[in-house]
Amino acid sequence: MNKQTKVWLVLSIALSLLALGSACSGGNTNTTSNTNGGGASADAGPYSGPTGTISGVISYNGTPPAPKKIDTTADPVCGQKNPNLMTDDTIVKDGKLANTFVYIKEGTVEGGKKVGDYSWPVPPTPVKLDQNGCHYAPHVLGIQVNQKLNITNSDATQHNIHWTPKLNPEWNQSQANGAPPIEKTFTRAETLVPVKCNQHPWMKGYIGVLKHPLFAVSSDTGAFEIKGVPPGKYTVVAWKEGGATGEEKTMEVTVPANGSAKADFAFGGAATGSTKPSLQMMPALELPVMKH
Amino acid sequence: MNRGLNRFAILVACATFFLIIAGALVTSHDAGLATNDWPLSNGQFFPRMVGNLFWEHGHRMVATTVGMLTIVLMIYILAKEKRDWVRKLGIFALLAVIAQGLLGGLTVKLMLPLAVSSAHATLAQLFFCTTVSLAVFTSRSWIEARPLPEEKGLLPLRYLCTAALVTIFLQLVLGATLRHSATWDQHLPTHLVLAHIGGAVAVMIALGMATLTVLQRHKEEKFLARPALIALLLLFVQLSLGIAAYLTRLKSPDDPQPLNPMVSITVAHVACGALVFVSTIILTLRTYRVLPARPALRESFLQDYRIGQDLHVNPE
Numbered sequence: 019m020n021k022q023t024k025v026w027l028v029l030s031i032a033l034s035l036l037a038l039g040s041a042c043s044g045g046n047t048n049t050t051s052n053t054n055g056g057g058a059s060a061d062a063g064p065y066s067g068p069t070g071t072i073s074g075v076i077s078y079n080g081t082p083p084a085p086k087k088i089d090t091t092a093d094p095v096c097g098q099k100n101p102n103l104m105t106d107d108t109i110v111k112d113g114k115l116a117n118t119f120v121y122i123k124e125g126t127v128e129g130g131k132k133v134g135d136y137s138w139p140v141p142p143t144p145v146k147l148d149q150n151g152c153h154y155a156p157h158v159l160g161i162q163v164n165q166k167l168n169i170t171n172s173d174a175t176q177h178n179i180h181w182t183p184k185l186n187p188e189w190n191q192s193q194a195n196g197a198p199p200i201e202k203t204f205t206r207a208e209t210l211v212p213v214k215c216n217q218h219p220w221m222k223g224y225i226g227v228l229k230h231p232l233f234a235v236s237s238d239t240g241a242f243e244i245k246g247v248p249p250g251k252y253t254v255v256a257w258k259e260g261g262a263t264g265e266e267k268t269m270e271v272t273v274p275a276n277g278s279a280k281a282d283f284a285f286g287g288a289a290t291g292s293t294k295p296s297l298q299m300m301p302a303l304e305l306p307v308m309k310h
Numbered sequence: 311m312n313r314g315l316n317r318f319a320i321l322v323a324c325a326t327f328f329l330i331i332a333g334a335l336v337t338s339h340d341a342g343l344a345t346n347d348w349p350l351s352n353g354q355f356f357p358r359m360v361g362n363l364f365w366e367h368g369h370r371m372v373a374t375t376v377g378m379l380t381i382v383l384m385i386y387i388l389a390k391e392k393r394d395w396v397r398k399l400g401i402f403a404l405l406a407v408i409a410q411g412l413l414g415g416l417t418v419k420l421m422l423p424l425a426v427s428s429a430h431a432t433l434a435q436l437f438f439c440t441t442v443s444l445a446v447f448t449s450r451s452w453i454e455a456r457p458l459p460e461e462k463g464l465l466p467l468r469y470l471c472t473a474a475l476v477t478i479f480l481q482l483v484l485g486a487t488l489r490h491s492a493t494w495d496q497h498l499p500t501h502l503v504l505a506h507i508g509g510a511v512a513v514m515i516a517l518g519m520a521t522l523t524v525l526q527r528h529k530e531e532k533f534l535a536r537p538a539l540i541a542l543l544l545l546f547v548q549l550s551l552g553i554a555a556y557l558t559r560l561k562s563p564d565d566p567q568p569l570n571p572m573v574s575i576t577v578a579h580v581a582c583g584a585l586v587f588v589s590t591i592i593l594t595l596r597t598y599r600v601l602p603a604r605p606a607l608r609e610s611f612l613q614d615y616r617i618g619q620d621l622h623v624n625p626e
Contacts, residue, residue, distance in 0.1 A: 178346060217344045
């Protein structure tokens with residue numbers, strides 16, 4: 019092989035290797051541990067004492083994105099049962115936002131202990147998640163670590179439940195119509211774990227897994243209430259689904275003994291609270307795109 | 311030359327191309343885990359193929375067919391083919407399709423880990439390359455090809471084509487990794503997109519140089535000029551499809567489900583990538599078939615050099 023050929027060959031292969039190397043080196047470095055639930059350090063036993071509540075309303079400012087029609091023709095069963103299936107990532111009624119997951123991220127209970135220092139008994143009742151009309155009901159839910167999740171299929175078709183957590187083990191299981199409920203537990207706190215059905219790719223849901231029971235999901239009126247909160251000062255987070263990453267707002271809240279604290283959040287246009295993307299997903303691509 | 315064998319090898323290559331399209335449809339629809347079973351789907355050989363199970367189980371059925379065809383092809387080759395290295399390639403094709411099937415099973419059982427999914431997509435291209443090579447080696451044009459006069463250019467074509475082939479293969483690995491690094495509802499990782507764009511530039515240079523050199527030196531020789539022209543045309547189509555795929559994929563996280571044109575354009579980009587790869591393989595194999603090897607070329611250069619020296623010493 020003459021010299022020029024060698025140079026050309028090396029140049030060509032080097033370009034490809036450079037491209038490949040770039041691909042291998044710049045991976046997703048967003049591996050921050052997400053142990054929401056109070057940041058447990060030492061077990062101070064269960065909390066016993068007076069408690070208060072955190073309540074509030076989730077508002078949506080401006081015009082919410084219009085729900086999109088879902089094409090269910092790939093599975094006629096879905097279309098028959100739920101002919102007007104629409105996306106439900108932003109459900110707004112009279113300016114109030116449903117399906118927002120609100121929880122205590124961290125904080126100090128009166129007396130100086132962290133909320134995560136206490137052990138929080140696991141409720142014996144399982145949390146229910148139903149697949150109905152090729153749609154998850156509820157769409158957003160909360161559960162405690164090691165609490166049972168009872169998954170049912172009310173549709174005359176087969177679904178598969180595919181959880182894609184970052185901290186808990188990923189799992190995927192098919193569930194035929196009439197099959198017995200599937201029971202699962204999450205062993206680590208993680209907000210929020212997405213669930214999807216690979217058979218019906220529009221089916222999406224989210225579950226917040228926490229060590230404590232101090233969480234709630236906003237109703238259709240945007241209202242939420244977190245009960246049984248020990249008096250103290252907390253960082254409260256409101257998370258809403260949206261796009262590929264979700265959106266989070268935080269607020270410092272002080273809860274009095276036997277009293278109530280307000281935590282109203284707003285998403286959308288002129289929203290209140292500090293905002294940051296959530297869910298630790300892939301970063302948005304920021305390459306120039308021509309716009310008309 | 312056995313015409314039946316050649317036709318059957320072409321059939322297997324076409325079926326493999328169809329299988330690549332079926333596999334790309336699975337990825338674009340995010341249907342790979344529509345069932346957690348393998349090799350059965352939801353415990354059945356013929357499940358109700360609705361929703362994304364249509365794509366996943368359909369892919370498995372096409373793959374099974376290709377596996378069967380490859381077994382028959384190997385038997386056909388062993389029965390009819392005299393050349394030992396072609397017989398060995400037939401056996402290799404069967405081993406590759408078995409490995410590919412197992413990798414497909416692993417992707418389901420391990421829930422689509424990036425390394426396994428990318429390996430599955432890459433081996434698909436290599437298997438396609440093998441079946442196309444078998445079709446080339448059993449063809450009349452291959453067997454009856456006669457060596458061409460030695461090349462006069464500085465860059466030997468067989469090395470130019472090999473370099474283009476290696477570059478395309480690396481780009482295919484990158485593309486497979488990119489496709490499997492994010493589902494339709496997630497944004498593609500920027501570093502992989504940039505790497506894939508860099509790879510496209512490298513392919514453009516490498517394949518552009520190889521094909522244009524072929525067309526320049528052997529314009530009249532259809533045996534070389536035809537695959538070169540096809541590869542060049544496919545390269546332009548592929549670059550256009552790549553831009554279109556990027557633009558449609560950019561918007562897909564806002565969609566309620568994988569929609570057209572994102573699905574059709576990304577699948578077309580995968581399919582066209584496979585065609586660019588095999589057209590370059592055909593071109594490369596043919597350059598090795600008809601163009602002189604390096605020692606002969608060196609001898610040719612030396613001859614040119616000697617003539618030049620003689621002319622210099624004795625201008626008359």
